Amino acid sequence: MRTSRCAALLAAAAVVLPLAGCDTGGSGGATSGTSAAPTPSPWIAGYLRDMSLREKVGQLFVPAFSTPAAARAMVRRYDVGGLIYFPRNMKSPAATAALSNDLQKAARTPLLLSVDEEQGIVSRAPFLTDFPGNMALGAGRSTTNAREAARVTASELRAVGINQNYAPDADVNINPANPVIGVRSFGADPKAVASLVGASVAGYQDAGVAATAKHFPGHGDTNVDSHTGLPVIRHSTTQWNRIDAPPFRAAIGAGVDAIMSAHIVVPRLDRSGKPSTLSSGVLTGMLRGRLGFQGVIITDSLLMAGVREKYGDASVPVRAIQAGADQLLMPPSLPKAFDAVLKAVQKGTISRKRLDESVTRILRLKERRGLFKGLTADPRKAQAAMRTAAHRRVATTVAEHSITLVRNDGGTLPLRRRAAFVTGPGSGPLRTALRAQGVRVVGSARMADVTVVTVFNGRPVIPGGKPAVVVALARPYALNDAGRAKAAVAAYSASGVSVKAVARVLSGKLGPTGKLPVKAAGKPIGHGLTYAAPSSP
Template sequence: MAAASLAAPPATAQAPADAAGAARLGTSAISALLRGMSLEEKVGQLFVTYVHGQAADEAHPGNQRDFGVGTAAEVVAKYRPGGVVYFNNSSYDNIDTPAQIAALSNGLQRASRIPLAISTDQEMGIVTRIGPPVTQFPGNMALGAGRRAQDAEKAAEITARELRAMGINQDFAPDADVNSNPANPVIGVRSYSGDPALAATMTAAQVRGYQQHPLTRTGVSATAKHFPGHGDTAEDSHTSLPTVDRTAEQWRAVDAEPFRAAIAAGVDSIMTAHIRMPLIDPSGEPATLSRPVVTGLLREELGYDGVVITDSLAMAGVRQLHPDAEIPVLALKAGVDQLLMPVDLRVAVDSVVAAVRGGELTERRIDQSVLRVLRMKFLRGMLTSPPASADPKVGTPDRLAVAQAIADRTVTAVRNDAGVLPLSAKPASALVTGWGETTTRALAERFAARGAAATALPTGSAPTEAQIASAAQAAAGAQVVVVLTNALSRQPAQQALVARLLATGKPVVAVAVQNPYDVAHTDAPTWLATFSYGAVSMESLARVVYGEVKPAGKLPVDVPGPRPYPFGHAVGW
């Protein structure tokens, strides 16, 4: 089925300078498109679904099981969704190579009468769906440590260009949460900062970078998430319904600021959180289904008239109080526009259609959301885009160099009490141990490239006594020891590993490669934080250790604990 498209602006017309101007340019065409849609087609535009497989025409048993058809293209043709989301896990398995992704995108677009919003979660850092050869950047908290809004914007711009080259036109990023709870199990380094102002500055910068100029077809729709703010939770909404006991005044002072900044920057879409805020909505409904939150706070107080999309409707946080068939209708009543990944797409679509025909929802209400979706598609050039390239240009040398330079500005030195860093001479031998098999190996390779006989000895998240003893023995034969930690503050065995390595008397460099909260929980005199364990950050770490670059980052959060550190702390040399 050929995709419909709207005519692009005449070549002689000057492109509008802002998003509002671009939206006005497409109003008549969008309205005409809406008038030609049946109720079922309109409702379809409100859904973003997953599909199974790496090719549009590939028969996959998951599609048969979940949708009653064989291929991803048939899912699109049958249900006529407004969007499709890609994943790189075994459940959906959409991602292999850039060329494969581009071909999948083109195949799905051919199956859709109205062009799709094709999305993924390419936040960078710990939530990265598409790995190398696509250009990789450190995640949000690393960018917050670097304090450079221009770096955040450039990272988003490059990410957007590469996504668009693969036919992906919406990114479920940036994460606009303020990570104010160190025990947060699901946000953490996905947040830029625990400081609302810094988080707001970086959020706005990345919105600008992702979206670029209206109608250029090089940017993607950004999605600020997770409204009204998931940063103060101690539970994961994938598996539970977290409660945030903020008053409206506290929310305005902390969580609202990055979303205000995103809206001011013209963000195309905002994703809701499956969290309960009883002091704002005493009903106990998750924010996704809460009219006081979605309509009251987001629409009315913050004045947002763009697309509001739910987080996945398959998550436990939204499914605890209502049957799956009721959830899409309740979300639309709350003020949401798009419904992401319902458990059963047919049941979800039918429930919305039935709600309109039964008078529970009006078709005018459906039209309101469809217009927002179509406006977003027009604004970002989705309705007039040519097919993705068969050979997408990603990971080019110039972009990789930019990513490395950005990462180099994020490493933060928290302690250097013994003056171990920078190394005064290149070590002949080095041990890299601790958390992360891939990460320890990547750093050891960077040491080896600098002439050291480097050994990688991963010990995992909870090292055994035998692993600790083995690491201490290996340390005795090394001139320098680097121990990588991840969630050490919650892992006594990792703390014991660091203590045993220090007891060898060897120079030990401890590095928190995810949340920086680890640094307050041992007496290691030398502590660095990278906020990211990707290869680009491990190269930056090696450069700092060897004195090739100076640590330029500053803590973007308060670090509580036995040895606390304030927001903004850093040491240098």
């Protein structure tokens, strides 16, 4: 990093801001705060003036990488502002921590090392404590649990040198057919989603990791996946204010460092017909103007079809910056995208002032997260920071609070002293977990008193003859097709911690307390039955 440059700037600024940044200080890298738009530290203006045009343009990019050598080459040639990690880049906690340190050492300006770690079905780091995901938190309705889950995840990410997470998902999932959000959302109630988003932002940033609320202006009411097509959401301004905006307002109120744009068209909010990522009406008019967000706006992946259908790969990054984005995630070709933005600035298509605004916001975020302090990860301690007993207890609490008993005709549950045949996709772990809870699991429906049927996202296959219990291990909407079952349970997740919680509920060792965060099985949001668990195991 630029230690000599930092030292000179600090000396000049010391009268007004002692230890304002660089390798000898910083501004609260480990706290969330409430300032999405703080006054830039005096040293940042000097740092910006000392950057070349190429260095400034490089700060706008967050590419993926295949190998450490490829990452170092991008850092050195393009001065990228950050890099995104995927499982291929995270072989072990120690190796990831060492890689993070190596990349930071190669960078002239500290890097935002990011990951898309929502937990649940979007989980990239294979060594983290396993959590069920957002909709399970929505069923548990606890802001304390949401904040703690985010804090645990962030502390483990920080231990391997990752300092930005593309979470939480702030979409309000009101469309059961939504193919891309679903259980990634906290639910369908805007007020409840907003409270959990705010808590999650605080949890991530309490642990020193930049949170990123997504996908603005709201991706919860579509039946098209923006990875493969361009969704159109026809919410009016009134609907948007009531449904989609509250979670983003909550994130901003919690001091969220960044917000990610969605590759969706919102014709009743913006008449341009452009994807929101490329729309100044959405990014500058709505997010900056109407909601007052002054932090970093990052695009969703530029590899996705939703932003590539109409415009070429050289045009998209230029249009995104013109629209108000600050960082460009995963350009299909970094050389092509970099050259396009550089030429646009040189020609005045993107003004120098506009470029400096984005780079200032990026530097300010890096300062808030303590990146100019020269912080490093400790590869020797990284493994010990993962999946600690305390962290696993938080995950267990989240899972156990989420299990929702949606229907229980005739007291079919719990399964005390009754034989159960367990079938369906992914049912093996549930069979094992039920046996561990003392349930007699048998090999055929003919031998059973009750059939337990697992389902992910399709229709449950319910055999006749015996009372059936349907357990939704993913989207609770699958219970809409469970009408023949005597009992229905929503778990929102097939993670190991959720399956164990389901087994405890089915066995009667744990009384269900979750409430539906979406409409399902003909029941409203907030519905959930219970029964008493025994006072002792």
